[in-house]
Amino acid sequence: MRATVIYAPKDIRIQEVPDPQITEPGDAIVRVTHACICGSDLWAYQGVAGREPGQRIGHEFLGVVEAVGPGVATLRPGQTVVAPFVWSDGTCEFCREGLQTSCPVGGFWGQVGSDGGQGEAVRVPVADGTLVALPDGLDDATLVKVLALADVMSTGHHAARAAGARPGATVAVVGDGAVGLCGVLAARRLGAERIIALGRHASRTAIARRFGATDVIAERGDEAIAAVQELTGGTGAHAVIEAVGTEESMRTAIGAARDGGFVGYVGVPHGGPAGVEIGQMFDRNVGLRGGVAPARAYIPELLADVLAGTLDASPVFDMSVGLAGVPQGYAAMNDRSALKVLIRP
Amino acid sequence: MRATVIYAPKDIRIQEVPDPQITEPGDAIVRVTHACICGSDLWAYQGVAGREPGQRIGHEFLGVVEAVGPGVATLRPGQTVVAPFVWSDGTCEFCREGLQTSCPVGGFWGQVGSDGGQGEAVRVPVADGTLVALPDGLDDATLVKVLALADVMSTGHHAARAAGARPGATVAVVGDGAVGLCGVLAARRLGAERIIALGRHASRTAIARRFGATDVIAERGDEAIAAVQELTGGTGAHAVIEAVGTEESMRTAIGAARDGGFVGYVGVPHGGPAGVEIGQMFDRNVGLRGGVAPARAYIPELLADVLAGTLDASPVFDMSVGLAGVPQGYAAMNDRSALKVLIRP
Known part of the structure; x- marks a missing residue:
């Protein structure tokens, strides 16, 4: 064959x-x-x-x-x-x-x-x-x-579950690849009230909107964190999906999470632990869970x-x-x- | 005054x-x-x-x-x-x-x-x-x-909850300080079936036993992970309490966790993220949550x-x-x- x-x-x-x-x-x-x-x-x-x-x-x-x-x-x-x-x-x-x-x-x-x-x-x-x-x-x-x-859809679902997407929650999605987009769809399916997609490629953010994103922000890194906070009254998202796997994406995801919230990560981690801001996670009780779906x-x-x-x-x-x-x-x-x-x- | x-x-x-x-x-x-x-x-x-x-x-x-x-x-x-x-x-x-x-x-x-x-x-x-x-x-x-x-007791309780201590679970506790010992007590209170305390100071492990530890192991690092796995049929503990805050203790805690389990950490992280074995967490779906109680x-x-x-x-x-x-x-x-x-x- x-x-x-x-x-x-x-x-x-x-x-x-x-x-x-x-x-x-x-x-x-x-x-x-x-x-x-x-x-x-x-x-x-x-x-x-x-x-x-x-x-x-x-x-x-x-x-x-x-x-x-x-x-x-x-x-x-x-x-x-x-x-x-x-x-x-x-x-x-x-x-x-x-x-x-x-x-x-x-x-x-x-x-x-x-x-x-x-x-x-x-x-x-x-x-x-x-x-x-x-x-x-x-x-x-x-x-x-x-x-x-x-x-891809099962992995998006795993991320959304791990992040704690649920009715009434605000979910932020780091990563506009196919997994991130499926994370948007999964978050909507799990009842999330507001879904903030991070992305800057028009063709992808259009799919994000179609899949249920209520907000799209083009910023990255610290500016993305600030944008999520601004959209959430300064507190961040209850649930954050990390669907990239780099040091920067992990750092962005943790920073965008609300105190007491979770980052659900499914991006294969290629940045090592450097982006896992453990001191910040500790001070703000931000949890991290996920992995291979x-x-x-x-x-x-x-x-x-x-x-x-x-x-x-x-x-x-x-x-x-x-x-x-x-x-x-x-x-x-x-x-x-x-x-x-x-x-x- | x-x-x-x-x-x-x-x-x-x-x-x-x-x-x-x-x-x-x-x-x-x-x-x-x-x-x-x-x-x-x-x-x-x-x-x-x-x-x-x-x-x-x-x-x-x-x-x-x-x-x-x-x-x-x-x-x-x-x-x-x-x-x-x-x-x-x-x-x-x-x-x-x-x-x-x-x-x-x-x-x-x-x-x-x-x-x-x-x-x-x-x-x-x-x-x-x-x-x-x-x-x-x-x-x-x-x-x-x-x-x-x-x-100390509230922090032990926070760690036990974050780790997912529950009826029937096996809980491992990294750290034989007062917080770790209170983690043992909290795990028992939450119904854990088996509680493995890591410690080598006799006066402390005696308290661990009194607080509900069913097993005490003196090993550290990779040997401690191996000892927890041996006690758990090769799979590790459903819930692991990390009550130290060093790079080594975090690495031990993650290694001792069962696939799909949680590390509940309350040791103020002084090791930075280096001990957060994110690749291993990803492959085995081990979650990390906790922080200031x-x-x-x-x-x-x-x-x-x-x-x-x-x-x-x-x-x-x-x-x-x-x-x-x-x-x-x-x-x-x-x-x-x-x-x-x-x-x-």
């Missing part, structure tokens, strides 16, 4: 790789119909996150079950399924608690030795625990909405809303490519001419 | 200072009958936290109302009262939400221009909001138990238990002095020959 392979920073290739095979009884093979490129894939593309030359890439996909191992109980060939960005067995104590990202047998698509989501097919370990089966007959537009649950825990709840027509994160996809177009997709996201790239292998 | 004054590191003096006067309508004057020395006072004593030469010190006290300003509605001379370590107006939105430490008119006893708790009397601003009146006729032993609510919010609830005879943190006081003995009290806490020093001015 053909799949996306990363060799070095900015060296993304589409090439022939071995067809996936059932190797464990709990495996399934999924033929990928929809995949996409994540902002976090750019860390590898830019060389900030290391990869082995020849490693697969891509961790968001949806497709049709092609084969299942003898130990798979709940899935059958022909079913359409969506995969969260981490596989998990569904039976361990962490999975039962809804923190499938800490499953001891779990792993990330594209890690060494596994298939990536940006290819024609994927071997899915512990398929019963990992995959979520979809109703038959969904149209393409709906499938694109469901694809967003594999990571247990998408598997959230997909059933969010899927229900997608199928009911009340949740649609698909506007974050503003470019669509076939598998051959994936390298151009990376380049477009890297130069910010694309927000998020949909792939139809 | 006489009061404790700090001039420089290790230069603590008892001297004559002006008697406190009512200067604002909401003031009260409290004649101090019981005070104490806090572990955080040692940061000033050691010169780690700066103080102006001649600044007062001490922020935990209990005493009798001597006079009230014309704007005081709820207090009258002769009442015995306990003060939380921060004054607050009781009417602003933060006070109403139970985060009195963020009251815009609030302040700390001993800050420049204010009286400290380690003296014969204190001018109490916004007395209606700040002071908690006690029933008449409490005996001395009970008053000592109540004094602990001014800071809103003792004023907790005193009524904890006081009820003290008066009911079910809460007694007074074993943390292992040395008692008059005002003249305060410098010796600092020296004893600084060389760890005393855990916490009670003062009867």
Whole structure:
């Protein structure tokens, strides 16, 4: 089959790789119909996150079950399924608690030795625990909405929950990438009264408004903190979503939080702890929680809303490519001419 | 009157200072009958936290109302009262939400221009909001138990709540000072099933056991993390109390937390963010919350238990002095020959 392979920073290739095979009884093979490129894939593309030359890439996909191992109980060939960005067995104590990202047998698509989501097919370990089966007959537009649950929308939801978005709350969102925008949508879904999006790209702030942002501010850093305070009577936002992962974004998020509030962070931290203003957090009782989102825990709840027509994160996809177009997709996201790239292998 | 004054590191003096006067309508004057020395006072004593030469010190006290300003509605001379370590107006939105430490008119006893708790009397601003009146006729032993609510027990409670101590949980406590020990007591009070105290001083671990610790480990750093994991089937503690405030203690606390758990931190952070292992927190969804404890919010609830005879943190006081003995009290806490020093001015 053909799949996306990363060799070095900015060296993304589409090439022939071995067809996936059932190797464990709990495996399934999924033929990928929809995949996409994540902002976090750019860390590898830019060389900030290391990869082995020849490693697969891509961790968001949806497709049709092609084969299942003898130990798979709940899935059958022909079913359409969506995969969260981490596989998990569904039976361990962490999975039962809804923190499938800490499953001891779990792993990330594209890690060494596994298939990536940006290819024609994927071997899915512990398929019963990992995959979520979809109703038959969904149209393409709906499938694109469901694809967003594999990571970006689930991650926005995780950030919004971690930040404490709730009815009546003011939520500020640091980061106008696809995850930040999904954080806006998640905050609105959780009942936030006011949602302040930080961003300066007109095409992105337009999506933020569409997703529920009541205010948009273009400032950054200390000026952004001051702007959030001005909009909130001097006190800051009850809940702040940090969806970037740099030292500056973390510092901005903490500064924009109201005393006693939370920063919910989902940007993979590449700034180290330097931006975690612990003295300020201490004095003002600002909490910090979040991390890698247990998408598997959230997909059933969010899927229900997608199928009911009340949740649609698909506007974050503003470019669509076939598998051959994936390298151009990376380049477009890297130069910010694309927000998020949909792939139809 | 006489009061404790700090001039420089290790230069603590008892001297004559002006008697406190009512200067604002909401003031009260409290004649101090019981005070104490806090572990955080040692940061000033050691010169780690700066103080102006001649600044007062001490922020935990209990005493009798001597006079009230014309704007005081709820207090009258002769009442015995306990003060939380921060004054607050009781009417602003933060006070109403139970985060009195963020009251815009609030302040700390001993800050420049204010009286400290380690003296014969204190001018109490916004007395209606700040002071908690006690029933008449409490005996001395009970008053000592109540004094602990001014800071150390309320701070231990804040840490335990922030960490998520709850029925059935395993709680680990980093720090065997008075706050850490009160964290043990608070965790037990909140129903924790298992409480692992980190400490190596026999007199302190004995108190930890008495306060409810089910396990005591003497290791530090990575070895302490390994010991907590071994006691918890490899997963770590649901809730970790960080009651020291150094880079190493924060790193230990985060490492000892179970995936998805919380570190509740109340040690004044003197290590900066270096020990905040944000990458590990992200991968394992470990949250961090806490800070300066809103003792004023907790005193009524904890006081009820003290008066009911079910809460007694007074074993943390292992040395008692008059005002003249305060410098010796600092020296004893600084060389760890005393855990916490009670003062009867």
